[in-house]
Amino acid sequence: MDQHLRELYQEVILDHSRHPRHFGVLPDATHKAEGFNPLCGDKVSVTLILDADGKVADINFQGKGCAISQASASMMTDMLKGRSKTDAEALMDGFLHLVKGEDAQGLSPDDRETLDVMSGISEFPMRVKCATLAWHTFKNAVEEGAT
Ligand code: ZN
Numbered sequence: 001m002d003q004h005l006r007e008l009y010q011e012v013i014l015d016h017s018r019h020p021r022h023f024g025v026l027p028d029a030t031h032k033a034e035g036f037n038p039l040c041g042d043k044v045s046v047t048l049i050l051d052a053d054g055k056v057a058d059i060n061f062q063g064k065g066c067a068i069s070q071a072s073a074s075m076m077t078d079m080l081k082g083r084s085k086t087d088a089e090a091l092m093d094g095f096l097h098l099v100k101g102e103d104a105q106g107l108s109p110d111d112r113e114t115l116d117v118m119s120g121i122s123e124f125p126m127r128v129k130c131a132t133l134a135w136h137t138f139k140n141a142v143e144e145g146a147t
Contacts, residue, residue, distance in 0.1 A: 001119075001120055006120060009116075009117045009118075009120060012071075012117045013067060013068065013071040013117060013118075014067060014071070015071075016070070016071035016072075016074040016075055017067035017068075017070040017071040017074070020061070020070055020071075020073070020074040021074045021075075021077055021078045022059060022060045022061060022074070022077035022078065022081070023060065023061065023062060023074070024060045024062060025045070025047050025060060025062055026047040026048065026049060026058055026059075026060045028049065029047035029048055029049055029060075029147055030048070030049050030050050030146065030147055031047070031048050031049075031050055031141040031142055031145045031146055031147060032045065032046065032047045032048070032141050032145045032147055033045070033046055033137050033138070033140040033141035033144070033145040034046075034137065035133050035134070035136055035137030035140065036133075037065070037069065037129045037130060037133045039126065039129050039130075040065060040066055040069065040126075040127075040129065040130050041065060041066075042063065042064070042065025042066055042069035042070075042130055042133050043063050043064050043065055044061055044062070044063035044065070044069065044070075044073050044133050044134045044137050045061065045062050045063060045137070046059065046060070046061050046073075046077075046134065046137045046138050046141045047059070047060050047061075047062075047141075048060070048080075048138070048141060048142075050085065050142065053084070054084055054085045054086070055082065055083065055084050055085070056080050056081055056082065056083050056084075056085070056088060057081075057082075058081060059077045059080050059081050059138075060077060061073040061074070061076070061077050061134060061137075063134075065130070065133075066127075066130055068118075068121065068127055068130040068131050069130040069131070069133050069134070072118060072130070072131045072132070072133070072134050072135070073133070073134035075114070075115075075117070075118070076134045076135055076138065077134075079091060079111070079114060079115075080138065085142060088138070088142070089139075090106055091107070091111060092135045092138070092139060093106060094106045094107035094111065094112075094115070095107075095115055095118070095132070095135060096132060096135070098112075098115055098116075098118065098119050098122070099118055099119070099121045099122055099128050099131045099132060100122055100128060101119075101122030101123075118131055
């Protein structure tokens with residue numbers, strides 16, 4: 001990755017971690033889960049509303065930890081709001097490939113571009129768990145976290 005792009009991506013990550021989107025707890029959440037990454041000490045809790053059509057009507061997160069874990073959670077909530085559960089799972093799948101440096105061909109060009117900010121993580125295997133924490137927590141919330 002060229003130096004200029006790397007710096008730009010770092011800016012985006014820092015901006016998300018300093019000014020997280022959709023931060024807080026949804027009081028009327030239908031699903032929730034908490035995640036913890038013991039390798040780094042990151043914590044993320046996700047609350048969301050799945051509507052009758054299986055769409056993510058709203059989603060929030062709260063957390064504490066390194067910039068990557070919090071920025072990833074912030075980006076995730078931004079991207080997942082308004083998507084169907086199936087789309088959300090496909091997006092997560094693509095993201096998990098991307099941060100491991102694998103081919104993420106399942107992603108739409110727009111999603112690929114947004115998530116590319118996190119693609120540099122694949123050079124730092126220790127940080128992959130920071131980047132994926134929020135996404136795993138989302139999955140747990142949807143699958144097992146009905147309130
Ligand atoms: Zn971390």
